Amino acid sequence: MRPQPFVNKYIRSTIPNSINAKHLAVTITYRGVKRETPIISMDICASPILSYNYNLEYESSSELLPESQEGYIYPISFFNLSGDSGFWANDDLHNAIINKEYVFYEDRIWSYDSYYESITDFITDLRDHYKWDGIIDSDCGFFSPALEGYVKQKTETEVAAESMMELIDNNSNTIQEGDYLKICDILSKIRKL
Numbered sequence: 168m169r170p171q172p173f174v175n176k177y178i179r180s181t182i183p184n185s186i187n188a189k190h191l192a193v194t195i196t197y198r199g200v201k202r203e204t205p206i207i208s209m210d211i212c213a214s215p216i217l218s219y220n221y222n223l224e225y226e227s228s229s230e231l232l233p234e235s236q237e238g239y240i241y242p243i244s245f246f247n248l249s250g251d252s253g254f255w256a257n258d259d260l261h262n263a264i265i266n267k268e269y270v271f272y273e274d275r276i277w278s279y280d281s282y283y284e285s286i287t288d289f290i291t292d293l294r295d296h297y298k299w300d301g302i303i304d305s306d307c308g309f310f311s312p313a314l315e316g317y318v319k320q321k322t323e324t325e326v327a328a329e330s331m332m333e334l335i336d337n338n339s340n341t342i343q344e345g346d347y348l349k350i351c352d353i354l355s356k357i358r359k360l
Contacts, residue, residue, distance in 0.1 A: 180220075180221050181218050181219065181220060181221070181243075182218060182219040182220075182221055182240070183218050183219075184215075184216040184217060184218050184219065184242075186272060187272070188216050188242070188270050188271065188272040189213040189214065189215060189216065189244075189270070189271045189272070189307065190213065190214045190215075190216050190242040190244035190245075190246055190247075190267065190269075190270060190271075191211055191212070191213055191267070191269040191270065191271050191276065191307075191309075192211070192212045192213075192214070192246045192265055192266070192267045193209070193210070193211050193265070193266040193267075193269065193293065194208075194209070194210045194211075194212070194263055194264070194265050194266075195208075195209050195263060195264045195265075195266070195297055195299075196208045196209070196210075196262060196263045197262045197263065197264075198262070198323075199262060200261060200262065201260070201261065201262055201263060201264055202264075204262075206297060206298075206299050206301070208301070208302075208304065209293070209297065209299050209301065209302075209303045209304070210303070210304045210305065210306075211303060211304075211305040211306075211307065211309040212246075212305070212306055212307065213271065213306070213307035214244040214245040214246050215244060215245070216242045216243065216244050216270070217243050217244060217245075217248075218243050219240045219241065219242055219243065220240070220241045220243060221240050222240075222241065242270055246265075246267050247267060269289075271307075274286060276288075276289040286308075286309060289309075290303060290309065290311045294314070300313060300314040300316070301313045301314075324357060327357075328354050328355075328357045331354055332351070332354050335347065335350055335351065335354075
């Protein structure tokens with residue numbers, strides 16, 4: 168049998184998740200185009216890690232050890248099972264960034280190039296990195312209230328409802344009383360959306 172040509176310099180193996188670690192997805196949502204407009208929300212979600220991919224790079228097929236001893240482990244979870252499609256894919260979103268590089272286990276968070284001893288350190292670094300003082304919402308225990316002095320920016324819906332209410336108030340003498348109250352009620356419901 169003839170020797171097979173060296174096809175791929177990367178070796179990948181799958182390691183089962185034997186600990187109760189979670190894969191984190193930090194979603195940063197912008198008012199408009201990401202990184203060009205103000206942030207309007209930040210959320211942290213968690214997914215169970217199903218297994219890990221362990222990747223190493225070899226220079227050639229004759230090497231017994233990889234070129235770099237710095238292989239990297241990448242979690243496989245519900246956030247990356249859909250590949251390049253769906254909400255968690257990140258590339259299709261024009262107004263949000265989804266950072267899926269963090270792993271959480273026993274109150275510690277780490278990624279390929281960072282490590283946090285506590286959730287507080289992690290939250291503080293996120294706030295510094297994205298310059299965000301608002302609420303960090305979470306479904307997995309990472310909730311953080313807004314910092315003192317933070318003023319929540321109004322959404323486009325809230326601004327539109329206020330503008331409509333102003334127009335209606337200015338013309339309240341020409342609108343019948345029943346219709347006026349009905350319009351105000353509908354606009355107050357819109358504001359709460």
